[in-house]
Amino acid sequence: MFEIIKSGGLLMLPIILCSVIALAIIVERYWTLRVSKVRPKDQLPQVWMWIKNHELDSDKIKELRQSSLFGYVLAAGLQSSRHGREAMKDSIQEAGDHAAHEMEKFLSTLGTIAAISPLLGLLGTVLGMVDVFTDIMIQGTGNTGILAGGISKALITTAAGLTVAIPAVIFHRALVRRVDELTVLMEQDSAKLVEAIHSEGAAKKK
Template sequence: MEWLAGGGPLMIPLFICSIVALAVILERMVSLRRGRIMRPELIEVISAIRGPEDIQIIYNRCNVIKGPFSNIIKRAISNTHLSREEKVLDIQATGRQEARSLERMLVVLEIITAITPLLGLLGTVLGMSQVFDVISEVGLGQTKAFSGGIAQALRTTIIGLGVAIPSLIAYSSFDRKVDNLILEMEKYSMLLLNKIYSVDKEGKAIGPGAK
């Protein structure tokens, strides 16, 4: 604690940023678990679907199991009057919306990654300013007199980078994980789409409501 206190008043916002970053990282680690997003019950139902006549089964299951995966699936099986190409675009648009939902806390990590090095740099500037003020008063002969300013300059930089680096790593990791989850959800949605849209002799996709 004494070491942290030597960093000066900027250690307070840096400490707050570290607590917030840790809370967000732990929350995202739990919320973005694959088993929590890619519900195996829905995957099993998609595998069991044989054709358009089974749409109601997957729709009922999606109403019970809420989440981004079920939202994308429901978009795949709704608006059956649309062509297959239009449904693909609809699924991709829904995937982007769900991605924003999954990324809702990552902006906090992004902000912390940006501001903590700046806070550390500000602490360095203030510490060096304190050093020069002391030097102008007592000269260079008494090193203990300006050691506090040097300590503040170094410690705020260390803490600022110490918070920013893990936050950046976590942000990049979670962002990539969200992208992978969305791609996987879209893959299963396309699999479902292929099952409920048949193909005629000319190679044209025929929707569930086609005659």
């Protein structure tokens, strides 16, 4: 393996670095974007129970804000709930945008790696082919072994770049999809809370 990497030339180093960074991002994002961590199932019922039992205070809201990204969104909405339905929706929207930004962290880097890895591989191949043609100029075309070996080495970087890029593209798309799904779920649950609070408030006024 080391000999293959060595024969690929200097451009194997940035390709290997890209692979390490991509792997770290994939593992970190999958760990961070667990549904149980971003949007715990019991969080919305718990908030509604606090409201029903008149236990919702600044300490509870602070605890909620720090518990998860979904809790952060709910806390923003609850703080603005006394100002009316639209103010609560606006606060939830703003907090939701922040939560989405947090969930998308590092995904642009992963997308960049997916885009540049094959280009690095192609550049390595081009440079390798330059060396091959230099050898042809010096030694002629008689020594086919040297030419075949040179071409083989030149193609190693392309293979390495594609090996990094293909999984990076797959996982980038999967993670973007997961962020979209979590965002939709949080929006739906937040809308339920808005309707529940203000529908109950309207019923009490009657």
